Amino acid sequence: MREITFIDAIREAYEEEMRRDNSVFIVGQDVRGAIFPHTKGLVEEFGPERIVDTPIAESGMYGVAFGAAQEGMRPVCDFMFGGFSYVTFSECSVTTGQYHFLHGSQHPLPLVITAGVGTGQRLANDHAMSIHGTFAHHPGIKVAMPSTPYDAKGMFKSAIRDNNPVVIPWHMGIMMLKGEVPELGDDYVVPLGVADIKREGSDVTVLANSLQLQHALTVAEKLAGELSVEVIDPRSFVPFDMDTLLTSLEKTNRLVVVDEDWESGGFAATVSARVMEQGFDLLDAPVTRVTLPNMPVPGGYMEEYVAPNPERIEAAIRAVCA
Amino acid sequence: MAIDYTMPKLAMAMNEGVINQWLVEEGAYVEKGQELATVETEKVAYDVESPEAGYLHIVVAEGETVPCETLIARFAETEAELATLQSAGDTPAAVAANEAEQAAPVAASSTPQLTDSSARVIASPLARRLARDANLNLHGVTGTGPGGRIVKRDVLPLLAAPQTSDAVLARVPFTGMRKTIADRMTASLQSTAQLSGNWESDITAMMAFRQEYVRREAELGTRVSVNALIARAIAYAIKQVPIANSCLENDEIVIYRSINLGVAVSVPGVGEYDSGLMVGVVHGIENMGLAELDLSMKAVVERLRTGQATAEDTSGATITLSSTAGAGPPGLTSTPVLNSPNTALVGPSTPIERPVVVDGEVCVRTLMPISFTFDHRVMDGEPAARFMRALHDCLEHPELMMA
Numbered sequence: 001m002r003e004i005t006f007i008d009a010i011r012e013a014y015e016e017e018m019r020r021d022n023s024v025f026i027v028g029q030d031v032r033g034a035i036f037p038h039t040k041g042l043v044e045e046f047g048p049e050r051i052v053d054t055p056i057a058e059s060g061m062y063g064v065a066f067g068a069a070q071e072g073m074r075p076v077c078d079f080m081f082g083g084f085s086y087v088t089f090s091e092c093s094v095t096t097g098q099y100h101f102l103h104g105s106q107h108p109l110p111l112v113i114t115a116g117v118g119t120g121q122r123l124a125n126d127h128a129m130s131i132h133g134t135f136a137h138h139p140g141i142k143v144a145m146p147s148t149p150y151d152a153k154g155m156f157k158s159a160i161r162d163n164n165p166v167v168i169p170w171h172m173g174i175m176m177l178k179g180e181v182p183e184l185g186d187d188y189v190v191p192l193g194v195a196d197i198k199r200e201g202s203d204v205t206v207l208a209n210s211l212q213l214q215h216a217l218t219v220a221e222k223l224a225g226e227l228s229v230e231v232i233d234p235r236s237f238v239p240f241d242m243d244t245l246l247t248s249l250e251k252t253n254r255l256v257v258v259d260e261d262w263e264s265g266g267f268a269a270t271v272s273a274r275v276m277e278q279g280f281d282l283l284d285a286p287v288t289r290v291t292l293p294n295m296p297v298p299g300g301y302m303e304e305y306v307a308p309n310p311e312r313i314e315a316a317i318r319a320v321c322a
Numbered sequence: 323m324a325i326d327y328t329m330p331k332l333a334m335a336m337n338e339g340v341i342n343q344w345l346v347e348e349g350a351y352v353e354k355g356q357e358l359a360t361v362e363t364e365k366v367a368y369d370v371e372s373p374e375a376g377y378l379h380i381v382v383a384e385g386e387t388v389p390c391e392t393l394i395a396r397f398a399e400t401e402a403e404l405a406t407l408q409s410a411g412d413t414p415a416a417v418a419a420n421e422a423e424q425a426a427p428v429a430a431s432s433t434p435q436l437t438d439s440s441a442r443v444i445a446s447p448l449a450r451r452l453a454r455d456a457n458l459n460l461h462g463v464t465g466t467g468p469g470g471r472i473v474k475r476d477v478l479p480l481l482a483a484p485q486t487s488d489a490v491l492a493r494v495p496f497t498g499m500r501k502t503i504a505d506r507m508t509a510s511l512q513s514t515a516q517l518s519g520n521w522e523s524d525i526t527a528m529m530a531f532r533q534e535y536v537r538r539e540a541e542l543g544t545r546v547s548v549n550a551l552i553a554r555a556i557a558y559a560i561k562q563v564p565i566a567n568s569c570l571e572n573d574e575i576v577i578y579r580s581i582n583l584g585v586a587v588s589v590p591g592v593g594e595y596d597s598g599l600m601v602g603v604v605h606g607i608e609n610m611g612l613a614e615l616d617l618s619m620k621a622v623v624e625r626l627r628t629g630q631a632t633a634e635d636t637s638g639a640t641i642t643l644s645s646t647a648g649a650g651p652p653g654l655t656s657t658p659v660l661n662s663p664n665t666a667l668v669g670p671s672t673p674i675e676r677p678v679v680v681d682g683e684v685c686v687r688t689l690m691p692i693s694f695t696f697d698h699r700v701m702d703g704e705p706a707a708r709f710m711r712a713l714h715d716c717l718e719h720p721e722l723m724m725a
Contacts, residue, residue, distance in 0.1 A: 280447045281450075281451040283447045285468075322467065322468045
């Protein structure tokens with residue numbers, strides 16, 4: 001199979017979906033100029049009416065996407081950096097999530113929110129934070145994040161075809177990660193709401209996503225022979241595939257949740273609580289989280305002292321296996 | 323001057339103890355009376371209180387088993403002295419050398435205060451579930467997880483092997499109470515010269531005598547049991563033959579003034595097919611009336627069966643009563659195993675109606691089969707025979723119970 005980068009996989013998803021469905025369009029800031037290469041060259045093929053640049057005015061930009069979706073279009077709204085979505089947070093979380101409910105389930109809102117997120121680029125603060133946990137807190141929105149080029153293409157296509165609002169950020173730390181992806185024109189999708197066991201193991205389960213998934217796989221490989229580490233990629237946070245996780249815990253009885261988000265009130269906390277509620281008797285050790293401490297993500301070289309990394313993941317694995 | 327602290331002898335039958343946990347860190351200052359460590363014997367775990375104040379220097383680490391009176395820690399008066407102790411590094415050899423000169427005064431000064439401890443079992447949810455499913459009690463299971471937590475790997479070896487064969491009904495782990503019983507029975511049979519005598523006593527009069535008590539159950543506050551009467555008869559026989567109330571301890575036969583009656587009590591074992599056995603102890607029965615004796619015996623048995631037993635309830639027996647009455651077939655003769663280090667054990671069983679010649683006439687009487695097991699190292703045949711005769715006499719003539 002051919003190998004392409006993670007960011008190119010997203011672009012291929014855009015291209016194929018825009019060719020397949022004329023109602024799909026992209027709205028954002030500098031998407032024509034392609035600050036990130038997932039929109040590179042799109043304006044040449046699809047024209048300025050479907051690759052829409054807006055001023056730096058997120059509320060207005062998101063208003064375009066929201067209104068278009070109300071009218072049956074399938075917009076992809078690119079916030080460039082995840083933290084910027086909070087400028088119009090009331091609209092894109094509360095209003096968006098509750099729209100379908102408030103209209104008696106009569107009016108779907110098929111839109112996609114995306115943005116680059118995460119550490120690894122030393123960009124700091126709102127340029128380096130995660131947003132999946134915050135969006136997952138709000139009912140009515142699907143939240144997912146791909147970890148490999150294959151998943152990126154398949155999940156973006158699923159997100160665009162979904163009739164619900166889908167928040168699907170992508171992690172800048174794996175932007176150039178290469179991986180196998182089917183040939184162009186092979187129209188596969190990766191369904192939302194299905195986790196993926198990226199590596200099988202029997203001693204401990206590590207739940208990790210995006211850049212942290214890569215770290216978890218590195219650690220699993222390092223510990224091979226000493227500890228058998230099962231690495232699960234949730235892929236979707238809402239809906240979350242609890243069955244895959246509980247099935248894994250039946251075997252391993254130990255869980256480390258790696259989540260590149262702040263410790264307080266994050267997705268890792270939600271998973272820990274659900275495992276305690278639904279799988280208490282499966283646990284042979286307390287669920288352990290590896291997260292960002294509750295402080296702003298610092299810029300430059302300081303980033304690595306805050307972000308989860310292979311060393312911290314290994315320490316957590318050893319702690320639950322003690 | 324540093325004060326030594328030795329493994330306390332918490333019960334007469336305690337020969338060694340395990341330091342489950344030091345409750346105070348090395349080098350920390352402890353107050354007199356502060357809880358110092360959890361010490362476990364074959365039967366019970368105790369929290370021992372510090373007999374002294376000072377800076378604690380730990381000599382014997384957690385998890386180690388040492389004989390009673392072995393140096394396990396020292397109390398330093400000052401931090402400087404603590405540093406000296408720590409740098410000296412007590413070795414077993416140094417400890418042995420110390421022991422000779424210091425053992426006697428130390429034993430007296432460091433008799434610990436006992437506090438009742440029903441230690442909380444720390445186990446993972448999974449370990450608890452596995453134990454629950456297998457009807458296993460996690461008390462006494464050693465945890466190897468962080469902080470001594472009992473985790474899956476500690477429970478798995480205790481579980482019955484998967485029932486792959488129809489030939490196996492169940493597997494009972496040969497650990498815990500089962501192992502303790504096995505060790506004690508084997509040690510008793512292998513290290514003593516025990517033998518049993520069997521006879522039958524006519525208890526027709528005693529049963530009529532008991533009826534007077536049973537009829538007054540409300541006034542007495544208890545339905546006086548046959549066991550209470552047998553206990554009184556044992557006390558009568560001991561008065562005639564005191565050496566039956568003794569223990570062989572080290573190089574001495576210790577004959578006791580007070581009668582602490584050990585009572586063998588069956589308790590649940592592990593799972594459906596195992597049984598358990600404990601010996602409860604009623605102290606000082608020679609001073610008790612029948613009702614008080616009966617109430618005391620029942621209280622000890624109740625505490626044993628509900629896991630509420632105190633140290634006193636399980637230690638210090640000077641003679642043992644092991645009855646199979648009601649459980650065994652009428653007329654059963656048996657040779658019960660001695661409860662070491664006791665010299666003697668009385669083993670009554672289920673009475674049987676027999677034709678008996680009384681005053682030249684054949685009549686039906688109630689006869690109770692009874693055994694007397696004794697350690698011939700301590701007690702010869704002549705005193706043993708006299709003891710059996712005295713016991714028989716009292717059982718057949720219950721008015722002697724007042725003697």
